[in-house]
Structures are given as structure tokens and as C-alpha cells.
Amino acid sequence: MGEHTVTSFDDDLEEVDKLIREMGDLAGSMIGDATRSLLSSDNPLAQRIISDDAIMDAKQRELDERAITLIARRQPMAQDLRAVIGAIRMAGDLERIGDLAKNIAKRVGAIGQSTTPKSLSHSIESMAEMVHAQTSGIVDRYVGRDAEALKALRAGDEKIDIKYTAIFRELLTYMMEDPRNITACTHLLFCAKNLERIGDHATNIAENAYYVMTGNQLPISRPKLDETAVSDATA
Numbered sequence: 001m002g003e004h005t006v007t008s009f010d011d012d013l014e015e016v017d018k019l020i021r022e023m024g025d026l027a028g029s030m031i032g033d034a035t036r037s038l039l040s041s042d043n044p045l046a047q048r049i050i051s052d053d054a055i056m057d058a059k060q061r062e063l064d065e066r067a068i069t070l071i072a073r074r075q076p077m078a079q080d081l082r083a084v085i086g087a088i089r090m091a092g093d094l095e096r097i098g099d100l101a102k103n104i105a106k107r108v109g110a111i112g113q114s115t116t117p118k119s120l121s122h123s124i125e126s127m128a129e130m131v132h133a134q135t136s137g138i139v140d141r142y143v144g145r146d147a148e149a150l151k152a153l154r155a156g157d158e159k160i161d162i163k164y165t166a167i168f169r170e171l172l173t174y175m176m177e178d179p180r181n182i183t184a185c186t187h188l189l190f191c192a193k194n195l196e197r198i199g200d201h202a203t204n205i206a207e208n209a210y211y212v213m214t215g216n217q218l219p220i221s222r223p224k225l226d227e228t229a230v231s232d233a234t235a
Helices: 007-040 043-074 078-106 118-143 147-155 157-177 179-214 228-234
Strands: none
Touching (some): 007 043, 007 118, 043 078, 078 118, 118 147, 118 157, 118 179, 147 157, 157 179
16 A cells, blocks of 8 residues: 555554554454363463453454544545455454454353363364464455465365364264263354354455455355255254
8 A cells, every 4th residue: 555645644544454453463362262271171261361352342442433533534535445444344353253262262161171082172273273374364464465365365264164064073973972972062062163253254354355455356255165054954
């Protein structure tokens, strides 16, 4: 984005970008910490993540206020207007990512000390790492204004969907093998779904960021391989 004649306009846009970076960093840490608290039954860490969501909400409100003020004062057009509107949309997705990470943390106490099979723990941890890399990578590419890299990262949501489907089936297997696993596995199922939804919001961020940089929309159709929806519909 080129420099403007009015330097304070560039400063306003940079402040909005800074808030997106901060929200992206916070979202990444919340995803990682929520998964760690879940797999280690760390209630104090889970409570910290729940508290962090208030910080995320405050940052979104600050970004919205700055963006609205910028539009009212500067009346931006073309690429500048896309940047401001895109930032508002991306902030909304980042705030939802914070909510989903908080939802994972809130289930830590409900699961308690239930023993999670090592293979399942590894699967959930692996999925969380994929989601974290997806979210952080997209925000980094937005900050670096790398539109082409965003297209490749957006396509990565397919791998997250495949992982979620595998975890879904694994959890069903544990529940059928031993009814005593049903409560813990149900909570874990919701946690895995929250991770899958985080991947969806990261994809939305990639699409908005690409539009901000290029003025073009990515194709509406994208790989979506959550086969559990098909399983539910045919059950």
C-alpha cells in the first residue's frame, strides 16, 4: 500500500494493522494454551485462557472504533477502503477464534482427570498444531502483504477437515467400546469441532486479506472435507 500525502492517514492505517497483528498473536497463543490445558488437565491455564478472551474482545472493540473513526474522518476510497473494511471483517473472525479457544478451555474441568488414549491425545495435539500454523501463517502473510501465499494457506483447510473426520471416527470407536468413555469423548468431540471451526475462520481471514491486497475475490468453492456432516445426515 503506497504512502499518502497526509502522513497521519498512514499512521491511522498502521494502527489498525497493529491491532490485527496483536489479535493474531493472541489467537495463536490461546489455541496452543487451550490444547495444552485440555491434554494435561491444567485448570489454572484453562482459566487464564478464559480471561484472555476478554482481552481479545477489547481489542476488537478498539479496532472497530478506530476503523469507524478513520472512515468518518478520512473518507477512504478504493484500496484504502478495502483495507479498513477488510480489517473489521478479519477482526471479527479473530474474535470468534478467541471464543472457540475459550470454549475448549471451559471443557477442561468437565473432562477432569479422565484418561485420554495416547493415540487420541496425539491426534488432537496434531490437529491443534495444524490450526495454529494456519491461523498464524495467514496473519503473517497479511502483514507481509503476500497475496499469493494466502491462496496456498487457504487450501490448507482441507487437511484440517480430514484430520477432524479421523478424530471424529476415533472418538466414536472409543465410545462404542466402553460406555464409560462417552462423557469424556463427547467433550473431546466438541473440542475437536471447535478446532475445525477455527480453521474455517482462518480461511475467512485469508479470503478477506486476499481481497484487501488484490481487489479480487478468491473462488467461492473451496475444498470442504468434513465427512462427519455427511455421516450425520445419513444416520
